[in-house]
Amino acid sequence: MVEHYKSNPQGSASNSTSGPHQTLFFKAQSSHALLDNTLQEALKKAKGGFIEKRSKAIADVENFESYKQQAQLVKNHTLDHLAYYLTQFEDNLIKNGGQVHWASTPEQLNNIILHICERRDAKSVIKGKSMISEEANLNAALEAAGIDVTETDLGEYIIQLAKEPPSHIIVPAIHKTRQQVEALFRNAHDLGDRELDTIAALVDEARLQLRQKFLNADIGITGANMLIADTGSAMLVTNEGNGDLTATLPKAHIVTASIEKVVPDLESASAILRVLARSATGQPITSYTSLLSGPRGIEDLDGPEEFHVILLDNQRSQMLGTPFEEMLKCIKCGACLNHCPIYSAVGGHAYGWVYPGPMGSVLTPLMTGLKQSSDLPNASTFCGRCEEVCPMGIPLPELLRQLRNKEHEEHLTPRKTRISLQSFMWTIQHPKIFYWLTQITRKVLTNTTLSQFFAKYIFTSWYNSKELPKNNSKGTFMEQYKKSSKQKKT
Ligand code: SF4
Numbered sequence: 001m002v003e004h005y006k007s008n009p010q011g012s013a014s015n016s017t018s019g020p021h022q023t024l025f026f027k028a029q030s031s032h033a034l035l036d037n038t039l040q041e042a043l044k045k046a047k048g049g050f051i052e053k054r055s056k057a058i059a060d061v062e063n064f065e066s067y068k069q070q071a072q073l074v075k076n077h078t079l080d081h082l083a084y085y086l087t088q089f090e091d092n093l094i095k096n097g098g099q100v101h102w103a104s105t106p107e108q109l110n111n112i113i114l115h116i117c118e119r120r121d122a123k124s125v126i127k128g129k130s131m132i133s134e135e136a137n138l139n140a141a142l143e144a145a146g147i148d149v150t151e152t153d154l155g156e157y158i159i160q161l162a163k164e165p166p167s168h169i170i171v172p173a174i175h176k177t178r179q180q181v182e183a184l185f186r187n188a189h190d191l192g193d194r195e196l197d198t199i200a201a202l203v204d205e206a207r208l209q210l211r212q213k214f215l216n217a218d219i220g221i222t223g224a225n226m227l228i229a230d231t232g233s234a235m236l237v238t239n240e241g242n243g244d245l246t247a248t249l250p251k252a253h254i255v256t257a258s259i260e261k262v263v264p265d266l267e268s269a270s271a272i273l274r275v276l277a278r279s280a281t282g283q284p285i286t287s288y289t290s291l292l293s294g295p296r297g298i299e300d301l302d303g304p305e306e307f308h309v310i311l312l313d314n315q316r317s318q319m320l321g322t323p324f325e326e327m328l329k330c331i332k333c334g335a336c337l338n339h340c341p342i343y344s345a346v347g348g349h350a351y352g353w354v355y356p357g358p359m360g361s362v363l364t365p366l367m368t369g370l371k372q373s374s375d376l377p378n379a380s381t382f383c384g385r386c387e388e389v390c391p392m393g394i395p396l397p398e399l400l401r402q403l404r405n406k407e408h409e410e411h412l413t414p415r416k417t418r419i420s421l422q423s424f425m426w427t428i429q430h431p432k433i434f435y436w437l438t439q440i441t442r443k444v445l446t447n448t449t450l451s452q453f454f455a456k457y458i459f460t461s462w463y464n465s466k467e468l469p470k471n472n473s474k475g476t477f478m479e480q481y482k483k484s485s486k487q488k489k490t
Pocket of ligand 1: 125247329330331332333334335336337386389390391392393394
């Protein structure tokens with residue numbers, strides 16, 4: 001399997017895509033989100049915290065730019081030698097007693113996990129946070145096979161009870177208010193006389209419910225933030241400690257990770273860790289950084305008997321050697337989401353798939369197909385904030401622009417938009433006509449009756465959400481420019 005990354009830098013992974021094979025209705029979903037007062041309240045509360053904490057964490061170090069450069073160098077180098085490091089990782093993990101599986105598609109990943117569950121006669125699975133399992137919709141596959149599956153990350157646990165997908169890549173339940181979480185717990189748990197009126201009480205309640213699940217689980221599944229090639233280890237970065245319990249208590253542990261997560265060694269991993277927590281949660285380092293390197297040894301007191309790592313491609317090898325290879329540098333810190341004016345206004349669910357915000361607007365079309373997600377490259381104001389805050393220097397606006405071009409080439413842009421853009425292009429290439437049209441437009445806009453008519457009957461959908469400003473200009477820009485040039489000469 002690893003030959004695939006050696007012999008064909010363009011990649012030739014299966015065309016099978018993951019997740020919901022459906023058109024993602026960003027426009028409709030975002031309109032709905034804007035009218036949802038509870039969601040707006042939750043988003044408002046979350047937004048400021050992330051931005052302030054990140055700024056402070058960055059200000060606290062002498063030269064964050066040099067940290068960023070080191071992390072970017074690690075990723076550039078690894079992507080240039082991806083096959084080599086994946087092979088090294090595989091060899092070393094096997095030496096440690098672990099097993100490596102290769103999955104081209106999310107369906108293959110699910111089948112590998114179902115096969116392990118079947119062989120071990122597993123009835124109960126616990127999960128740490130894993131975006132790869134979200135890509136594969138793994139919970140649904142496990143439940144369909146009659147396996148009880150429980151998310152152990154607090155945010156994931158909440159949205160599992162709510163039967164919703166995550167709305168943020170590091171804070172999956174960011175869209176929920178405390179009151180909503182309390183209602184979910186009241187509905188799902190047998191509370192007795194336990195109170196749920198504070199956040200601390202809610203955390204205690206989740207801990208109580210999860211304790212037994214940890215003890216009874218047959219298999220634990222986690223993600224991995226990085227894979228260390230020269231030790232054959234999976235690195236897990238968490239704040240709750242649930243990842244470690246998921247990895248060590250059940251008799252089998254499965255790590256799900258995508259191929260670009262590999263890095264050469266621990267030093268390289270440290271370079272990425274330095275920018276990851278600061279960009280994500282504004283911490284110098286997260287509470288737990290665990291290295292999982294295989295099954296328990298003969299003298300170990302705990303740990304799983306079986307240790308598996310499943311490496312998922314899911315279109316990533318197709319990005320190698322293309323401008324979209326940049327996306328493989330993403331360390332899923334979430335900074336671009338937290339600083340995006342669109343994400344902050346509509347939240348994650350409007351994006352319709354696993355990855356929201358600017359990084360999702362690039363990744364989703366690449367993974368699920370541009371046709372299904374053609375709204376997403378347009379869900380950007382191009383303010384450039386995402387690129388500015390991205391620790392890996394990913395040129396997100398440029399990648400979105402390239403996807404827009406692709407959309408145009410593949411005739412996926414709505415007919416009305418295409419006609420408007422083509423007409424505009426033609427007009428600006430003919431200055432006399434452009435000049436004449438601007439004069440007419442100004443006259444229309446300065447005439448209240450005419451402008452109201454246009455707003456009401458011609459550009460209805462545009463004006464539905466906007467107010468027509470009063471136009472008192474003394475002429476078009478060109479007219480005023482000519483006039484002032486003449487005055488200067490005389
Ligand atoms: S694109 Fe950059 S800022 Fe956004 S999640 Fe990835 S690494 Fe973080």
